[in-house]
Amino acid sequence: xxxxxxxxxxxxxxxxxxxxxxxxxxxxxxxxxxxxxxxxxxxxxxxxxxxxxxxxxxxxxxxxxxxxxxxxxxxxxxxxxxxxxxxxxxxxxxxxxxxxxxxxxxxxxxxxxxxxxxxxxxxxxxxxxxxxxxxxxxxxxxxxxxxxxx
Amino acid sequence: xxxxxxxxxxxxxxxxxxxxxxxxxxxxxxxxxxxxxxxxxxxxxxxxxxxxxxxxxxxxxxxxxxxxxxxxxxxxxxxxxxxxxxxxxxxxxxxxxxxxxxxxxxxxxxxxxxxxx
Numbered sequence: 001x002x003x004x005x006x007x008x009x010x011x012x013x014x015x016x017x018x019x020x021x022x023x024x025x026x027x028x029x030x031x032x033x034x035x036x037x038x039x040x041x042x043x044x045x046x047x048x049x050x051x052x053x054x055x056x057x058x059x060x061x062x063x064x065x066x067x068x069x070x071x072x073x074x075x076x077x078x079x080x081x082x083x084x085x086x087x088x089x090x091x092x093x094x095x096x097x098x099x100x101x102x103x104x105x106x107x108x109x110x111x112x113x114x115x116x117x118x119x120x121x122x123x124x125x126x127x128x129x130x131x132x133x134x135x136x137x138x139x140x141x142x143x144x145x146x147x148x149x150x
Numbered sequence: 151x152x153x154x155x156x157x158x159x160x161x162x163x164x165x166x167x168x169x170x171x172x173x174x175x176x177x178x179x180x181x182x183x184x185x186x187x188x189x190x191x192x193x194x195x196x197x198x199x200x201x202x203x204x205x206x207x208x209x210x211x212x213x214x215x216x217x218x219x220x221x222x223x224x225x226x227x228x229x230x231x232x233x234x235x236x237x238x239x240x241x242x243x244x245x246x247x248x249x250x251x252x253x254x255x256x257x258x259x260x261x262x263x264x265x266x267x
Contacts, residue, residue: 037151045163051192057184120183
């Protein structure tokens, strides 16, 4: 599975306004344009997931993720924070690149892990590429992802 | 959405996170990706807090479903209960108060949640 295949321009925010961990999760979830009850439910589960351990994988990347009853398919949103956010990373670095992933509770958990693994791998490569900070549009972002996948 | 259903959904999601954190193979797979699942106690505490907010009648039905299936809420997709894969009666499936009223599957007894498409 390629990351570029599951990205949608309208679910990519290249200049996150959030300044805290809580705010960034909220801003990312908002990109999915779900109903208010679904949004609240997902935020609640994401917060619980963060209690279990930070979803930052270091190197300026975080991949908040969880499986939830309120989604029927895998949903992905991307956010870029120009100033970086304290996300309680294992390497204590500020996080500037966020990938939000939700997967349904029904279905194969193995498939969810495959998606998560692919995103984690691609996100780390992307975060090391200097061009990421110069990307101006969501389409350019997807183009860069595609280039790095080659 | 029905407030008790909201709690049940949150509980279902948390139970799934707890199961994930306790499953050695999933824990290992997630660990290899860089995710550490360390604070299971905090999650158990959240579960207990949510359980305490359930009304007494719902709590006993919740406890029964949890014991029997390990899950409590079944998503309904295209009129099918994904707890037992039996079709929901169309009068309920098309009801205007879906997710506003707490419905249970007539076949498996799990609470029902109609997922947004």
